Amino acid sequence: MDNERIDQIIDKHQGEASSLIQVLLEIQSENHWLPREALERVSQKLQVPFTRIQHIATFYKAFNLVPKGRHEIHICVGTACHVRGANRILETVEDLTGIKPGETDVEMKFSLETVNCLGCCALGPVIEINGKTHGKVSVSKTAGVLKSYE
């Protein structure tokens, strides 16, 4: 992401340090991850120590400091889904993709995250892939769901 675009986003929030998190969210949303250069630029323009930016970028889980895969898998591990067996689904997905939550596979095909409650408890257990919700998944059906993504 080029500096000009970053500057635009910062100016939109009146260059205020309190809007730091909102600025980073916008950069993350457009770029899908936060390169170090982007963080340095924000630190410079908002006159905020780099340590603070770095802490925020690592403290909040909405931010990724490494690029993501083509397909983002979110597995709901909220209490309702957990009680309906989400843990087994997570293990199955880990086995099938070879990655653990927070990781991206070597071919950059899948990125895996766990999320706490998508608000679709009636459909639990729930997997969300690229924003599409797959509800009432079972261990035996999971492989089929993943296969449909190139």
Add this chain to the structure above:
Amino acid sequence: MIRLNTPEELKKFRQEILSKRDPNKPCITLCSGSACNASGSEEVGAGIEEEIKKQGLSDEVEIRKTGCHGFCERGPIIVNHPGETTYLQIKPEDVPEIVSEAVNGKKVIDRLLYTDPETDKKIVSESEIPFYKNQKRLVFGSNGSIDPKSIDDYVAIGGYSAISKVLAGMTPEEVLEEVKKSELRGRGGGGFLTGRKWEGSRDAPEKIKYVIVNADEGDPGAYMDRALLEGNPHSVLEGLIIGAYAIGSHEGYIYVRQEYPLAVENINLAIRQAEQYGLLGKNILGSGFDFAVKVHQGAGAFVCGESTALMTALEGRVGEPRPKYVRSNIRGLWDKPSVLNNVETWANVPLIINKGADWFTQIGTEGSKGTKIFSLVGKITNTGLVEVPMGMTLRDIIYKIGGGIPGGKKFKAVQTGGPSGGCIPEEQLDLEVGFDELTGAGSMMGSGGMIVMDEATCMVDVARYFINFLTDESCGKCVPCREGLRQMNKILTNITEGKGKEGDIELLEVLSETAMEASLCALGKSAPNPFLSTLRYFRDEYEAHIREKRCPALYCKELIKYYIDPEKCRACMICFKKCPVDAIDGEKKKIHIIDQEKCTNCGTCFEVCPARFSAVKKISGGPVPSPVPEEERMITGSSN
């Protein structure tokens, strides 16, 4: 869009809207909340619009995409007006029929109606369905009548009449008195008296004060605030404006978790619309009162639901809570007096102003007035969002409204209050729901999550689950929480894996005391609750795990083995084919055997064995029976 300059003009505008709307004109309301969207309501909605166009019926019937109706188990939901005909679990194929029925109003589509499980009769209207009949949907009910993206819809049902009443003739002190009289308690978890919180800020000498909406709903399994903010954002906004007026604040923030994109979208739209109408911003309804609101998104941290951490996040910092020695309604955001309340709390305010505190106090119990929205989820037949008066028993909520436990399973416990709460067992089911009652039982109200568990839920695993969640979400600043929960997580995980030892329970209790007494914030202080409540009511499960390496609920993976009952196996080969590690030995007509060395305990065989055989069993705490000898493995006679 016109600007409304006085309360009178708002009244007239409302009448104008109503005069242009024919209550008898057929209207198809389609639930378009996030959960129904996930069930396919977007396609259904598109289908309806297309069908209306195709049949040339745009003047005869309209479609209104509303927020969440609450009966999430049966979504997508359509309610046809007039007549309140309710259709459930709609698919795109059903659309043409539904449109025709809406216009003609003649033959109701039987197969899409709700069937009462006790009488087997079909029920036509929404309010007769047991799920809805036993609720008291004062706050949440409007969701079904309005398109959240339309401020006119909200005005039409009486929206903004409360702030109008306030600005037309109430002083801030009078507003405060009314809220105090109502005895409204915070709906986010703390249950603090709202009026008292407001009063503290009102009395603070600072000129700059803030009001904040906490929409960071982080309790997993709770999504009431999401449904309210998505489905009726103006109700929250109206409450906020009234609160700001009462305490003398001119600047407000709405902190919404970024995991709720539809809620963010709808509240932002609502703010823009309210500003255009003169209901927000400078000189609201010509009263001279200024109030502006900004939306801030969360960035993925449960701890930011804690009020001081939320304020720290609003300041653009990491969400580390602050000590509560100086209350945040005196020194909060930017060290100024700040009233932070939950979404549902704010949504109650317009009702209290419109109908009066006396009306409000008639509902509920001595210590808990009004209603509460719960997310009834987990092992329950009617999953969804329910609003009940305080004082209704857990039994009524779970059985009368929730329809009991599915699959013929037995109720075991209901977990309330999220990670800060506890599990309530069967013997307490007649507990009347209320703040103090739930706390007395070892749990708490929390934000309203109500997770039902059955005999297949392991209570030790439930404790482990919540502690694990909190070790992930802890901000890490203080030792009792960061290190204490770290160790509790290790010990509980070991217990569920069969590595528990004598003394573990006592050590967990010591760590619990340290966290409860010495943690910096409520996250750490309440973290031991799920452990302590499950220990209180289900100690036998802990002891079974530790002493016998047995999981009574047959859940903990390392403590169970899968075994095919040779008496029941009909050698259908289904599990043989599905086993991901080829651990099953078998052929047609030859009883299958699981090779325990190869088995990874994934549970696939258990899942896929046809119900009429139910041959795969789970065993815990004892050895797997020896395999049947080879000669006896052939099935003779009829099979399958």
Add this chain to the structure above:
Amino acid sequence: MKDILLQIDGKQVNAREGTTVLEAAQGAGISIPKLCHHEKLIPFGGCRLCIVEAGSGNSAKLVVSCVYPVEENLVVRTRSEKIDRIRKTILELLLAHAPNSKQLQDMAREYGADKDRFEKEASFCIHCGLCVRYCAEVKKLNAVGFIDRGINKEISFIPEIASKECHDCMECFPLCPTSWLQAAFVLTEALAFPGASSGTTSKE
């Protein structure tokens, strides 16, 4: 600035308004164990070792004395069975990270803390925050900061700043109760600006 009179461990103590219970106690020669407190830094309230009991009867509660402001007629107890038990547990939790820390060992002796009560943890850092706060508040250089949260929280040097400033400064090093700070610095140096050796300040 008013003078406040409070009672600590039965002793009448005078303190200026706006000071903390810990400062008041120190001024009166009463010792309260502490780890993350430093007179040059804003109180952190992270280690919780300085907890004391404030108030009496039903209103008695445990508060963190390095942050809690003095109040007129406040009754404070710095030791009790519960306080000692909690301090012992906190020390044991920290000793799982840094069993060889002299500061922790001294306090452990006083409270009977067992360094082997919990399994050893991989990281020495006990997150007292002294290094990060000193660099931010006193030196105003922000060469080292926190990253992440909860059990994944760590300290992290910013290579560009550290390579320029740290060799000539190193004022935070003696503040560290464990040897983690030095280890972290050496590691950062090796990874981020290889080729630099102690004594030079060349960037990579």
